[in-house]
Amino acid sequence: MVMPRGHGHGTTTAKRPTRRVNTAESSRRTCGGPLSTVRKRATYAVVSALILTLNVTAPSWAISLPAWTTLPSTTALQSSIANGAGATILSSALLSPTKPKPSYSIGALELVGQNTCMQRGHFLTIDPALVAPCVLGDRRAAKTVVLVGDSEGEMWLPALNIWGLQAHVKILRYVYIACPPWHLPLASSTPNWTNCSTKWHNYVEDAIQKLHPYAVIATGMPDVAQEASTKNSLSTVTAGMSDFFRAIQSATPRRVILSNIPWFLTTSRTPVACAMFNRTALQRCNGSPRTSLDATMTSAIQSTVANKLATVLWTKQFFCTETVCPVVVANRFVYSDSHHLNYDWSLYIARAFGQKLSPLLGLPQLP
Known part of the structure; x- marks a missing residue:
């Protein structure tokens, strides 16, 4: 079921008067x-x-997307990551990028045939960062999966879209940039983010309760706006994550957390900048599961899963070996900045990602 724009808020669109043209x-x-x-x-x-x-031939934003069989399987992806972990020289194809494609939002061509993804009505006038809902994947599918997140959710859309097309699942995106789905306190440095902690959370959770979707996938940072003067404690993040899943627990039995990807928040350069600077010594830029995977988020997710509020898809397998998280794999920059995956990488890992996600949702195993 796809909600009409303005879902429940009485939004109307005024008709423009007809203009006669000579x-x-x-x-x-x-x-x-x-x-x-x-x-x-x-x-x-x-x-x-x-x-x-x-519009007729493409039931979703499938235009210009790579074919499923051209993407690496889970096993093949792990092999590519291992090769990337051992690489030392930056490929000449990546030496002078005009801009290493940091965008993971929807392109204009991919929006052909769709209505606008921006939520109309008073939410947009209050905070233009709100984007919801937008329909991806197989838009004619009977099964609906809801994605809830901040930019950490947005960056998974290329992979989720390809998976949705292959698995015949419709995806509704509920994304508020810098506003994780978890019920987190606002820091004193972010007093203007009350829309996130009140209106947005209520809006999304009410929508999920009305939709009763096949599944909900959620992911996000441990802080609102990522500008807090102090980082939230483990107990705060765990409580906030648990509160979110309790709020939607009765709406769907399938609730999945996408664990955080490797972050490079404490390094002096972003992964791309580091690779460009160390083009003959890429190993200096790589992260590791021990240093790049946020321990607070990992522990909060483990507690939420232990309390049977959600299951988890651990995403380390799409980025790291057991010891190394390379920043360049298969002639692709893996990350767009310090804590987001690159658009190209999100496309590239879609098959491996889907092969792991489908069984978690009780869907047939994908080839």
């Missing part, structure tokens, strides 16, 4: 006269037909 006058205003008008109409017809064709 064709002859319009033609005279263009440098090409009537012929220009004909050309414009022909071009418009071709573009409209193309968009209509894309």
Whole structure:
């Protein structure tokens, strides 16, 4: 079930008055006269037909996505990561990137045929960072999976979209950048984030209760806005995570946490900057599971799972060997900054990711 825009908030869209156009006058205003008008109409017809064709043939934002069978399986991905862990030289293809694709949001072409993903109504006027809901994966599927998160959730969308298309699952995205789903206190340095801790959390949890989705996937940082003067304690993060899952517990029996990826928050350079600086000594930039996986988040997730509030997909396997988390794998930058995976990497690991996610949700094993 896909919620209409403005879900439950009485949002309406005013109709614009019809404007009559004098064709002859319009033609005279263009440098090409009537012929220009004909050309414009022909071009418009071709573009409209193309968009209509894309809508029919692509039930989701599947345009320009890699085919499932071209992506590495779980085993093949681990082999690629191991090779990356031993690499020392940055590939010439990555030496001079114009910008190493840090974006993990939806491209314009991929939005063909969709209504806007921005939530209309008073939420948007209060805080334009709100983005929900947006439908990805197989938009005609009967099963709906809800993704809830901050930017840590947003960065998984390329992988989730490809998985949804392959597994025939519809994905509803509920993302508020810098606002994790966990019920966390606001730091004194972030007094303007009450929308996150009150309106947004209530909105998402109410929506999930009404949807009764097949499953909910949640992920996020341990702090609101990631600008807090002090980091939240383990007990605070654990309580906040537990409170979120208790709030949606009756809506769905399938609740999954995506564990945090390796973070490079304490290094002097981001992974990409480090790789560019150490292009003949990449090993200096790599992280490790011990130093790059946040211990607070790991412990909070373990407690939540032990209390049977959720299951977890440990994501270390998509980034690290047992000892090394390389920053470059298969001629790709793995990370876009200190704590987000790269768009290209999210696409690249989609098959391996899906092969691990489907069984957790009681879905058939994917090839």
